[in-house]
Amino acid sequence: MAFWYIKSGMDKEFTTVTIPTSLHKKIEEFIKGTEYRSVSSYAAKVLRDSLSKAEQPATEVFSKDEEEKVKERLKALGYID
Amino acid sequence: MNDRKVLVVGLDCAPPEIVFDRRDELPVLKGLLEKGLWGKLRSSDPPITIPAWMVMTTGADPGRLGLYGFRHRKGYSYDQMWIANSKAVHEKKLWDYIGEAGGTSTLVSVPPSYPPYPVAGNLISCFITPPGPGKETTYPAGLKAEIEERFGPYIFDVVFRTEDRDQILREIYAMTEKRFEVMDWLITAKPWNLFMFVEIGVDRVHHAFWKYMDHDHHLYEAGNRFENAIIDYYKFLDAKIGRLIEKAGADTAVLVVSDHGAKRMKGAFCVNEWLIDKGWLVVKERPSKPTSIDDLPIDWDKTRAWAWGGYYARVFLNVEGREPKGLIPAEDYEKVRDELLAEIEAIHGPAGEAWATKVIKPQEYYEDLEGEYPDLMVYFDDLYWRSAGTLGHGTMFLPENDTGPDDAVHAQYGIYILHDPKSGRTGRRDGDILDITPTVLDIMGLPVPERLKGRVLRP
Numbered sequence A: 001m002a003f004w005y006i007k008s009g010m011d012k013e014f015t016t017v018t019i020p021t022s023l024h025k026k027i028e029e030f031i032k033g034t035e036y037r038s039v040s041s042y043a044a045k046v047l048r049d050s051l052s053k054a055e056q057p058a059t060e061v062f063s064k065d066e067e068e069k070v071k072e073r074l075k076a077l078g079y080i081d
Numbered sequence B: 001m002n003d004r005k006v007l008v009v010g011l012d013c014a015p016p017e018i019v020f021d022r023r024d025e026l027p028v029l030k031g032l033l034e035k036g037l038w039g040k041l042r043s044s045d046p047p048i049t050i051p052a053w054m055v056m057t058t059g060a061d062p063g064r065l066g067l068y069g070f071r072h073r074k075g076y077s078y079d080q081m082w083i084a085n086s087k088a089v090h091e092k093k094l095w096d097y098i099g100e101a102g103g104t105s106t107l108v109s110v111p112p113s114y115p116p117y118p119v120a121g122n123l124i125s126c127f128i129t130p131p132g133p134g135k136e137t138t139y140p141a142g143l144k145a146e147i148e149e150r151f152g153p154y155i156f157d158v159v160f161r162t163e164d165r166d167q168i169l170r171e172i173y174a175m176t177e178k179r180f181e182v183m184d185w186l187i188t189a190k191p192w193n194l195f196m197f198v199e200i201g202v203d204r205v206h207h208a209f210w211k212y213m214d215h216d217h218h219l220y221e222a223g224n225r226f227e228n229a230i231i232d233y234y235k236f237l238d239a240k241i242g243r244l245i246e247k248a249g250a251d252t253a254v255l256v257v258s259d260h261g262a263k264r265m266k267g268a269f270c271v272n273e274w275l276i277d278k279g280w281l282v283v284k285e286r287p288s289k290p291t292s293i294d295d296l297p298i299d300w301d302k303t304r305a306w307a308w309g310g311y312y313a314r315v316f317l318n319v320e321g322r323e324p325k326g327l328i329p330a331e332d333y334e335k336v337r338d339e340l341l342a343e344i345e346a347i348h349g350p351a352g353e354a355w356a357t358k359v360i361k362p363q364e365y366y367e368d369l370e371g372e373y374p375d376l377m378v379y380f381d382d383l384y385w386r387s388a389g390t391l392g393h394g395t396m397f398l399p400e401n402d403t404g405p406d407d408a409v410h411a412q413y414g415i416y417i418l419h420d421p422k423s424g425r426t427g428r429r430d431g432d433i434l435d436i437t438p439t440v441l442d443i444m445g446l447p448v449p450e451r452l453k454g455r456v457l458r459p
Helices: A021-031 A039-054 A064-076 B027-035 B049-058 B094-100 B143-151 B165-189 B201-213 B229-248 B271-277 B330-345 B433-443
Strands: A002-005 A016-019 B006-011 B037-042 B071-073 B081-083 B105-108 B121-124 B194-199 B253-257 B261-264 B267-270 B305-308 B313-317 B358-360 B376-379 B385-388 B408-411 B413-419
Touching (some): A016 A021, A021 A039, B006 B229, B094 B194, B165 B194, B201 B408, B271 B305, B330 B376
Parallel strands (some): B006 B253, B105 B121
C-alpha cells in the first residue's frame, strides 16, 4: 500500500488515505506529461469532481436541453401535460 | 442475512384484470400463482410510476419521500419546475439494507434510476434517462461498456409521439427483447442476492392499445387488428420471464409485482378550463387553440387556483405570503381550499353523470410531508378521467388524451405473486405496496425496521 495526500489549493492541513500500490503506480504512469504534478493532486481533483457530482441536487440533474427532451417524452407518455 | 435469493419481476402498470383474470393464457405466471401467495396490491397515492416504485422499494409513502409525480414545482414559484430523478430519493432502499448486510443486488431500470447511483452490486438506469450519447447509465460506470460490447445499446423507452401503432408495437417488443437479452447475461454473469427489474413495456402497451382490447372503452371497435396486441405481448413476456426464472435457480424466491393497475380512459378533463369558468383562474386572454398552462397569459393578481395535468390533477392555491403574487390570505387557506374541494367533488361528466371523484389534502393524508406537495390532489371520477392541463380545445371534456396516443389510465390496484419454494406461503391475500420491502427483507432473514408501515405478506 502507498500513502498519499489529498490537498487543495486553499487547504493548509492534510491527511492520508491509502490506495493499493498497483493503483498508485498506474496513476503515476497516467499523469506523466499532464498538469498533475503528483498522484495526490490528481487524486484530490478526481475525488472533488466525484463528490460534487454525488452532491448535485435533484433539481439540477438535467441540463436545459435534457429537461426539454425528457419533458417532451413524459408529455407524450401522458405523465405530465 | 440468510443465503436466500430473491428475483423481483416488476411489471409496470400490470392490473389484476389481465394477470389474474387471463392467467390461463400466461402459463408461467399462472404456475407461480398456483404454487404461491398472490393478490391485488394497493398502490400508493398517487398511483403513478414515480413515486410508486420507490414507495415499494423503500417502504415509505410519497409524503415521506416528498415525491408526488414526475415533476415538482421549485418552491412556490409559478413557472419553475424540476423533473424527478434518482437524486430526489433520500430514503433507504431495499438494496441498501441488503448491501449493509454484505449482500449484493442487480437492479435493472427500477424508476427512477437516472442518474445511476452507487449500489452494492450493479445497476442500469431507467426510462427517464435523457436521450443522446455519452450519458452514464450504469453503476459501476464500466457496466455500460460490458453490456454494449455484447448487446449493442440498451433501450430505455419507446417513442410515443406517433399515432403509428405498428411502430410503437415494434419498438416495445425491441425494447423488451433487448432488456431480456441483457438480463439473461447479467443474471449469471454477476453475483446477486436480489435481482430486480422493471419492464416498462407493459405500461406502454397498455397506454397505446387499451382501446383496441377493452370492449367497454368508448373508442373500441370490434374486430380491429390490434384486439390481441396487449395479451400477445403478455404471452411473449410470460415466456421471457419463464426463461429468466430458470436461470435464477430452483431455490430462488420469485416475486412478481406491479406499481399500479390500468383501466380504460373515459376521457380527459380540462381542469384549467373549468377553473376559469368558475372564476378561480383568471387569464388575460382565453386561448382559442390548445395551449399548455405554461404558455397561458395568467393574471396572477386575480388568480386563486391553477392545476397541472397528468393521470391525476395537482391543484395549487395562490396564497398570500407564499406565492410571489399570492392572493388568498393565509388565514383563509383552509376555508378557501374546502370551498374549492367541494366544487371539485361536485363536477359531473359530459352527460351529467355523477363522478366518483377523490380529492386528497396532502397535509391531512400523509403522516410525514416532505417536498413540493400540491394543495389538492384530484382523481377525477376515480382516475377514469385524466386531468388535461392544456386548454383551448373548445370543450372541457376531451374524448382522447390531450398530449399523445393514450387509451388507458392508472388504477389503484396492481398485483403481486410471491412464489417462495422454501416458505410454503400460498393462497390469496391482498396486500399494499408498502408491504413489499418488509416481505423481501423477511425472506432474506433481515430485520424489518419498525418505522416501515407495511407488513410481511403471509397467508
